[in-house]
Amino acid sequence: xxxxxxxxxxxxxxxxxxxxxxxxxxxxxxxxxxxxxxxxxxxxxxxxxxxxxxxxxxxxxxxxxxxxxxxxxxxxxxxxxxxxxxxxxxxxxxxxxxxxxxxxxxxxxxxxxxxxxxxxxxxxxxxxxxxxxxxxxxxxxxxxxxxxxxxxxxxxxxxxxxxxxxxxxxxxxxxxxxxxxxxxxxxxxxxxxxxxxxxxxxxxxxxxxxxxxxxxxxxxxxxxxxxxxxxxxxxxxxxxxxxxxxxxxxxxxxxxxxxxxxxxxxxxxxxxxxxxxxxxxxxxxxxxxxxxxxxxxxxxxxxxxxxxxxxxxxxxxxxxxxxxxxxxxxxxxxxxxxxxxxxxxxxxxxxxxxxxxxxxxxxxxxxxxxxxxxxxxxxxxxxxxxxxxxxxxxxxxxxxxxxxxxxxxxxxxxxxxxxxxxxxxxxxxxxxxxxxxxxxxxxxxxxxxxxxxxxxxxxxxxxxxxxxxxxxxxxxxx
Amino acid sequence: xxxxxxxxxxxxxxxxxxxxxxxxxxxxxxxxxxxxxxxxxxxxxxxxxxxxxxxxxxxxxxxxxxxxxxxxxxxxxxxxxxxxxxxxxxxxxxxxxxxxxxxxxxxxxxxxxxxxxxxxxxxxxxxxxxxxxxxxxxxxxxxxxxxxxxxxxxxxxxxxxxxxxxxxxxxxxxxxxxxxxxxxxxxxxxxxxxxxxxxxxxxxxxxxxxxxxxxxxxxxxxxxxxxxxxxxx
Numbered sequence: 001x002x003x004x005x006x007x008x009x010x011x012x013x014x015x016x017x018x019x020x021x022x023x024x025x026x027x028x029x030x031x032x033x034x035x036x037x038x039x040x041x042x043x044x045x046x047x048x049x050x051x052x053x054x055x056x057x058x059x060x061x062x063x064x065x066x067x068x069x070x071x072x073x074x075x076x077x078x079x080x081x082x083x084x085x086x087x088x089x090x091x092x093x094x095x096x097x098x099x100x101x102x103x104x105x106x107x108x109x110x111x112x113x114x115x116x117x118x119x120x121x122x123x124x125x126x127x128x129x130x131x132x133x134x135x136x137x138x139x140x141x142x143x144x145x146x147x148x149x150x151x152x153x154x155x156x157x158x159x160x161x162x163x164x165x166x167x168x169x170x171x172x173x174x175x176x177x178x179x180x181x182x183x184x185x186x187x188x189x190x191x192x193x194x195x196x197x198x199x200x201x202x203x204x205x206x207x208x209x210x211x212x213x214x215x216x217x218x219x220x221x222x223x224x225x226x227x228x229x230x231x232x233x234x235x236x237x238x239x240x241x242x243x244x245x246x247x248x249x250x251x252x253x254x255x256x257x258x259x260x261x262x263x264x265x266x267x268x269x270x271x272x273x274x275x276x277x278x279x280x281x282x283x284x285x286x287x288x289x290x291x292x293x294x295x296x297x298x299x300x301x302x303x304x305x306x307x308x309x310x311x312x313x314x315x316x317x318x319x320x321x322x323x324x325x326x327x328x329x330x331x332x333x334x335x336x337x338x339x340x341x342x343x344x345x346x347x348x349x350x351x352x353x354x355x356x357x358x359x360x361x362x363x364x365x366x367x368x369x370x371x372x373x374x375x376x377x378x379x380x381x382x383x384x385x386x387x388x389x390x391x392x393x394x395x396x397x398x399x400x401x402x403x404x405x406x407x408x409x410x411x412x413x414x415x416x417x418x419x420x421x422x423x424x425x426x427x428x429x430x431x432x433x434x435x436x437x438x439x440x441x442x443x444x445x446x447x448x449x450x451x452x453x454x455x456x457x458x459x460x461x462x463x464x465x466x467x468x469x470x471x472x473x474x475x476x477x478x
Numbered sequence: 479x480x481x482x483x484x485x486x487x488x489x490x491x492x493x494x495x496x497x498x499x500x501x502x503x504x505x506x507x508x509x510x511x512x513x514x515x516x517x518x519x520x521x522x523x524x525x526x527x528x529x530x531x532x533x534x535x536x537x538x539x540x541x542x543x544x545x546x547x548x549x550x551x552x553x554x555x556x557x558x559x560x561x562x563x564x565x566x567x568x569x570x571x572x573x574x575x576x577x578x579x580x581x582x583x584x585x586x587x588x589x590x591x592x593x594x595x596x597x598x599x600x601x602x603x604x605x606x607x608x609x610x611x612x613x614x615x616x617x618x619x620x621x622x623x624x625x626x627x628x629x630x631x632x633x634x635x636x637x638x639x640x641x642x643x644x645x646x647x648x649x650x651x652x653x654x655x656x657x658x659x660x661x662x663x664x665x666x667x668x669x670x671x672x673x674x675x676x677x678x679x680x681x682x683x684x685x686x687x688x689x690x691x692x693x694x695x696x697x698x699x700x701x702x703x704x705x706x707x708x709x710x711x
Contacts, residue, residue, distance in 0.1 A: 006578045010564070017566040156562040164526050164632075165580040166551035 007175025032191045035130045039088030050080040066422040069405035076104030079434040082207035084381035090131035092382025103398040143250045146233035151243040169470040225372045265363040269356040288341045328410025361450040368458045371451035381438045484534035494520040496685040507662040509672035512682035518665030555628035557619040559635040565608035596621035613644030633664040649675045
């Protein structure tokens with residue numbers, strides 16, 4: 001260990017005297033700082049807008065005055081997806097999924113206010129986030145730090161001198177890996193402190209219940225990712241005859257792993273598992289609402305069936321004789337049938353999403369960059385599964401709101417008086433304000449076991465490669 | 479003490495070194511002369527265990543270098559033709575680092591003294607090696623050999639490209655180490671330096687040690703004649 005530390009210290013000293021390394025390191029620290037600052041401003045701004053608008057919308061709901069419950073169900077309300085504190089680190093899908101949704105009876109509306117709508121087409125190339133800097137730019141710094149780690153020693157002859165002192169390749173390799181790890185830790189330290197301070201400061205009002213665990217997992221995830229890149233870069237240098245070869249190999253790998261393959265996987269998954277357009281999706285739902293899931297139970301047939309069922313159940317001749325307002329019951333039954341139709345079509349849509357995501361997960365077995373990308377979004381609470389969880393919670397809330405309105409109508413009004421009956425603030429207050437908490441990190445990770453396995457697999461592979469190559473190599477071939 | 483017994487290195491059908499038997503005792507400087515490709519550097523690389531012998535054995539202080547690679551490396555110091563150090567580090571930092579990896583610990587003053595005694599100008603000790611001439615780098619190499627208290631010195635054309643003054647200073651340092659009982663094996667093209675510095679001289683051709691003698695047995699003129707006879711006959 002003493003020897004490894006000594007080699008690491010020498011590497012650190014020489015690397016920090018390289019102008020290119022300092023310049024690149026400085027740029028990356030600056031970009032990380034800027035992305036964190038921009039992310040924080042964006043988070044604060046969004047959070048303020050969401051908190052204020054949510055309060056306004058809540059007050060509007062509570063103070064909408066006396067009106068018929070079904071009119072209130074159509075008057076509806078807005079709910080907002082809280083911005084999680086860790087989303088300032090990795091924006092994930094937040095840019096594309098939207099932050100608020102209008103809730104009313106009969107309809108599941110689309111999410112609105114997608115940040116991507118407010119940007120130019122350049123957004124397609126990705127926003128500057130800390131995750132982007134760490135996932136894509138940091139490996140570039142590692143490549144420039146480490147590509148010549150062995151080739152320079154070999155080309156200049158210092159390798160022979162070191163070997164003549166009894167230093168083994170194994171010791172040299174780990175000394176270099178330790179050095180580059182330490183250099184990155186120094187570059188990343190202010191950033192880590194920044195994200196920790198912000199997280200601690202915002203912890204009380206955050207939608208993520210386990211920020212501390214997620215921060216630890218973040219550190220572990222990016223620690224493993226950067227270690228993989230460092231170890232891979234050192235290994236390539238160890239195996240290359242010249243620095244030029246090592247640099248070309250590493251840059252080609254970087255372009256393939258971080259740029260080409262992720263885009264290809266997305267395009268492939270979209271082409272293999274094609275999603276219907278929003279227009280087709282909505283049209284299919286409307287078609288089933290009109291003609292029923294079996295294609296022959298029209299709305300009027302369904303209503304007649306329901307009426308018959310209730311009259312038989314209560315032994316009455318007309319709906320006016322029922323001990324409750326049948327209009328409320330039919331409203332709720334219609335709502336539930338619509339929900340069934342929506343769940344059916346959403347289920348089909350989600351299955352395609354799931355297939356697309358599964359393809360992405362499988363691809364991550366061949367590319368640890370994809371694993372990190374997926375896990376980073378998950379830990380930030382900006383991944384597809386967190387969004388689906390939020391979407392489900394919102395839909396449950398909407399259904400409960402409509403159910404409460406319809407039940408009140410059924411219990412407290414009479415058949416035929418429709419607009420005559422008016423409910424008041426007591427009923428509106430029965431609908432609790434919407435609040436959302438993300439699933440815990442551990443619950444989320446169940447969706448990402450392939451990504452976790454991929455990282456463990458690549459970690460094992462790189463350790464084996466280093467071990468095997470170090471045993472095989474001699475300072476001179478022959 | 480360095481010893482080679484039937485030391486042979488083949489690359490496919492090409493024999494780089496053929497059955498070398500050699501003994502360099504403590505306090506001796508054995509100079510290997512020969513044209514490029516004669517097998518001089520191969521011999522050095524075999525003693526360093528940088529390559530595996532095809533046959534035979536190379537040993538340092540009776541330890542086979544292939545079996546006791548780590549132990550034998552603790553006993554030797556190596557200076558190649560062009561000693562390359564880390565250009566971003568100073569001479570002192572380089573010496574400190576290489577002493578450290580060789581398990582030798584010296585304080586700053588001791589390292590400065592070693593560099594000074596090895597002929598490095600004091601105002602260069604704290605300058606980065608990127609500003610050093612080849613001669614200066616070779617002096618750091620000598621300082622390292624002294625610091626390591628090596629009992630065996632392996633030199634691969636160490637004076638090639640040095641100006642006469644630097645070459646002479648280098649020879650002085652070798653003789654000083656010889657007095658301390660260091661066994662030295664030096665591959666060189668420099669007949670004059672071999673005659674002045676070496677206690678023994680060997681001439682190699684096509685992987686074979688074809689001639690060996692004590693350096694005081696021949697005059698410089700005879701050595702030159704002998705060398706040219708072997709090289710061009």
